[in-house]
Amino acid sequence: MTTTRPADAAAPAEHVRAHATVDPVPAGPALSGRGLHLAYDGHVVAADVSLALRAGTVTALVGPNGSGKSTVLRALARLHRPGAGEVLLPEGDAAALDTRAFARRVTLLAQSRPVPGGVTVREVVAYGRHPHRARWRGTDHDGARAVAHALAVTGTAAMADRAVDELSGGELQRVWFATCLAQDTAVLLLDEPTNHLDLRYQVEVLDLVRDLADEHGVAVGVVLHDLDQAAAVADQVVLLHGGAVVSAGTPAEVLTAADLSAVYGLPVEVSTDPRTGLVHTHPVSRHAARRPAVRRPEPVPVA
Numbered sequence: 001m002t003t004t005r006p007a008d009a010a011a012p013a014e015h016v017r018a019h020a021t022v023d024p025v026p027a028g029p030a031l032s033g034r035g036l037h038l039a040y041d042g043h044v045v046a047a048d049v050s051l052a053l054r055a056g057t058v059t060a061l062v063g064p065n066g067s068g069k070s071t072v073l074r075a076l077a078r079l080h081r082p083g084a085g086e087v088l089l090p091e092g093d094a095a096a097l098d099t100r101a102f103a104r105r106v107t108l109l110a111q112s113r114p115v116p117g118g119v120t121v122r123e124v125v126a127y128g129r130h131p132h133r134a135r136w137r138g139t140d141h142d143g144a145r146a147v148a149h150a151l152a153v154t155g156t157a158a159m160a161d162r163a164v165d166e167l168s169g170g171e172l173q174r175v176w177f178a179t180c181l182a183q184d185t186a187v188l189l190l191d192e193p194t195n196h197l198d199l200r201y202q203v204e205v206l207d208l209v210r211d212l213a214d215e216h217g218v219a220v221g222v223v224l225h226d227l228d229q230a231a232a233v234a235d236q237v238v239l240l241h242g243g244a245v246v247s248a249g250t251p252a253e254v255l256t257a258a259d260l261s262a263v264y265g266l267p268v269e270v271s272t273d274p275r276t277g278l279v280h281t282h283p284v285s286r287h288a289a290r291r292p293a294v295r296r297p298e299p300v301p302v303a
């Protein structure tokens with residue numbers, strides 16, 4: 001995927017340009033939320049949440065069901081208006097951009113989407129190019145290449161001419177992911193992108209996420225339920241609970257036995273793989289104490 005940044009992303013303000021010693025590229029996060037208060041019909045579900053997504057960095061949002069992960073991601077994508085606080089791009093308040101300009105910068109793979117009827121996979125993936133088309137009879141010079149690339153890397157090229165309403169949950173999830181990739185944004189927000197996927201595609205999606213950050217400088221914010229996957233893919237982990245940030249930092253700093261046990265409400269043990277250095281989490285089942293480590297079937301006597 002080629003991540004072509006819109007020219008305005010790095011455009012310095014006039015007064016900055018006048019001073020040759022000042023770095024013309026805006027410093028700081030590619031997208032951030034500052035002091036976000038989020039509510040549904042007056043019912044507060046997130047209070048004073050701040051987090052920053054940086055270029056070339058994968059940030060995993062983790063936490064129990066209902067902790068506010070999806071709502072925070074939707075607020076960062078400007079799909080949920082904060083009661084207080086701001087969503088910021090490097091040049092300032094994200095609210096200043098019109099919808100199409102914002103969609104050239106930030107895309108969201110939502111947790112669930114309505115499935116359009118009678119539309120092919122290729123057409124759905126091409127929707128991702130919409131913000132790049134000029135408003136009137138516009139051509140999108142990178143469009144065909146971006147769509148073909150998105151189909152190829154998500155393994156959906158072979159189903160490009162099938163109707164999306166005939167796909168399995170896993171196939172559909174890969175098509176939505178392809179649509180986000182075709183949008184070719186510098187910030188990629190993914191809400192449980194491994195949902196419905198078998199093991200191979202879970203690994204492929206997370207590998208692709210890592211490639212996008214490492215090779216194309218994309219800032220990724222990803223909600224993951226699997227804490228070991230979060231530890232493996234993320235540079236930074238943000239742990240949410242009850243609509244508040246409990247901790248943020250490296251996987252080893254955030255995924256601690258004490259915090260995870262408190263937040264998830266069951267004992268969680270944490271170890272570090274000496275070979276890879278990766279954090280592994282082990283929730284302790286109520287049955288763990290009375291279960292032998294390895295169950296071997298009783299040998300069946302041979303008559």
Ligand SMILES: Nc1ncnc2c1ncn2[C@@H]1O[C@H](COP(=O)(O)OP(=O)(O)O)[C@@H](O)[C@H]1O
Nearest residue numbers: 040041045063064065066067068069070071072
């Ligand atoms: N559309 C909605 N209307 C009302 N309440 C909602 C809506 N969506 C989510 N909530 C509530 O907001 C809280 C946070 O939800 P959500 O952000 O989906 O959490 P998570 O993604 O961590 O599971 C939950 O209590 C949930 O019930």
Ligand SMILES: [Mg+2]
Nearest residue numbers: 069070071111
């Ligand atoms: Mg959610």
